[in-house]
Amino acid sequence: xxxxxxxxxxxxxxxxxxxxxxxxxxPIFAGFWFLGLTxxxxxxxxxxxxxxxxxxxxxxxxxxxxxxxVSLLLGAFNPLQAFLxxxxxxxxxxxxxxxxLERFKGLGPKKVYLIYGMCDxxxxxxxxxxxxxxxxxxxxxxxxxxxxxxxxxxxxxxxxLFGSVVRINTEGLDFSMTAMFVVIFMEQWxxxxxxxxxxxxxxxxxxxxxxxxxxxxxxxxxxxILVALTLLRGHLEGQGKVGLA
Amino acid sequence: MATMSVLQQIxxxxxxxxxxxxxxxxxxxxxxxxxxxxxxxxxxxxVLPAAVFGLLVIYCLRNVNILGGSHAIPELISIAVVVVLHxxxxxxxxxxxxxxxxxxxxxxxxx
Numbered sequence: 001x002x003x004x005x006x007x008x009x010x011x012x013x014x015x016x017x018x019x020x021x022x023x024x025x026x027p028i029f030a031g032f033w034f035l036g037l038t039x040x041x042x043x044x045x046x047x048x049x050x051x052x053x054x055x056x057x058x059x060x061x062x063x064x065x066x067x068x069x070v071s072l073l074l075g076a077f078n079p080l081q082a083f084l085x086x087x088x089x090x091x092x093x094x095x096x097x098x099x100x101l102e103r104f105k106g107l108g109p110k111k112v113y114l115i116y117g118m119c120d121x122x123x124x125x126x127x128x129x130x131x132x133x134x135x136x137x138x139x140x141x142x143x144x145x146x147x148x149x150x151x152x153x154x155x156x157x158x159x160x161l162f163g164s165v166v167r168i169n170t171e172g173l174d175f176s177m178t179a180m181f182v183v184i185f186m187e188q189w190x191x192x193x194x195x196x197x198x199x200x201x202x203x204x205x206x207x208x209x210x211x212x213x214x215x216x217x218x219x220x221x222x223x224x225i226l227v228a229l230t231l232l233r234g235h236l237e238g239q240g241k242v243g244l245a
Numbered sequence: 246m247a248t249m250s251v252l253q254q255i256x257x258x259x260x261x262x263x264x265x266x267x268x269x270x271x272x273x274x275x276x277x278x279x280x281x282x283x284x285x286x287x288x289x290x291x292v293l294p295a296a297v298f299g300l301l302v303i304y305c306l307r308n309v310n311i312l313g314g315s316h317a318i319p320e321l322i323s324i325a326v327v328v329v330l331h332x333x334x335x336x337x338x339x340x341x342x343x344x345x346x347x348x349x350x351x352x353x354x355x356x
Contacts, residue, residue: 002352017252023338024337026338027337027338027342028320030345032269037273048275049261052268055258056258058260059258060258060261060262060265061265062265065261065265069258069261070295071258072257072261073249073254073257073258074248075252076248077249077256077257078257079256079257079259079260080260082257082260082261083260083261083263083264084264085264086260086261086263086264086265087264087267087268090264090265090268090269090321091268092268092297092300093268094268094270094271094272095293095294095297096269096297097268097269097271097273097291098272098276098286098289098290098298099271099277099289099290099293099294099297100272100290101272101273101276101282101286101287102282102287102290104273104278105278111273115270115273116266116269116270117268117319118253118269120304121302124298124301127294128294128298129343137316138247139253159335170343171349171353172319172348172349172351172353173345173349173351175320175323175344175348175349176341176344177267177305177343178302178305178306178320178323178344179302179323179324179340179341179344179348180326180337180341180343181298181302181305182302182327182331182340183327183331183341184298184301185298185299185301185302186328186331186332188294188295188298189295192295194297196299197292197293197294197295197296198295198296198299198310199299200296200299201295201299201300202299202300202302202303203298203299204296204300205281205299205300205302205303205304206303208301214307214308218304218351221300221303223291224294224333225297225300226289229289229292229293229296230285233285233288233356235287235289
């Protein structure tokens with residue numbers, strides 16, 4: 001294929017994928033700008049230059065962990081503790097990776113970035129979105145990942161720059177994240193014939209939240225979900241009810 | 246403000262980046278694309294997402310106080326709005342925008 005022809009094909013794949021991906025990322029835009037601005041302002045009032053939220057949101061790119069890193073930076077120097085704490089808080093990413101093992105196969109170098117940028121929201125969209133058959137899957141997922149990261153990095157940097165100036169009543173805008181996960185939960189529910197896993201996820205998380213509290217419930221939730229799904233494997237697989245779209 | 250040196254800050258941030266990347270890349274390193282993934286892990290890959298989405302909903306609501314404050318009423322009403330809109334029209338953006346606007350009005354004007 002000649003150079004021009006190659007360019008045409010690339011444009012013919014990349015741009016439609018962006019147009020298909022963009023609407024899915026709009027709720028993230030609202031949520032990430034709000035949370036990103038909040039995070040940037042928090043760093044600003046904690047005495048850090050905007051370069052900190054800029055590079056931290058670009059490199060760490062895991063929202064809740066970035067908030068915690070602010071307090072780590074203000075405490076005593078202990079990188080091993082920071083590393084282990086990150087493993088604990090971000091352990092849920094292991095589940096995302098396991099769920100995406102098959103879907104990321106054969107995507108070449110794109111796969112590295114898709115894994116690098118797989119935060120809660122990006123995973124949820126890339127896993128649940130109905131990608132039209134004429135749209136390139138790899139590019140669709142790259143755009144979802146890239147757009148989400150751009151929203152987060154720009155929001156947190158702006159918060160870091162203008163944190164002490166901005167005064168708009170955006171209280172409650174972060175609910176767009178909750179609303180999005182509710183919708184994605186419902187979409188999964190409508191696709192599945194058997195709802196055992198959905199119900200287990202809700203119920204076990206609520207029980208662990210009540211027992212272990214808001215800052216410690218994720219790992220116990222993951223472990224109990226893992227144990228329950230493992231024990232139910234014969235039942236869920238045997239009845240052939242695990243079919244996903 | 247911060248007592249750490251810039252180098253110590255960079256090392257701390259690098260430790261957090263490394264921890265995050267371990268959690269994201271580990272499954273792909275343990276089960277490389279070239280080899281067939283064990284049946285048990287394939288099974289987990291199919292059933293885990295539904296449970297994870299449930300976990301993420303609860304994760305978003307983890308700091309909501311049922312016993313005090315507004316008793317989670319704005320959250321429950323807004324989630325109901327999302328569910329009803331989504332059952333009615335099944336348009337993701339409409340359901341999310343409707344629920345979010347409802348929540349913003351409730352926390353800014355009512356509660």
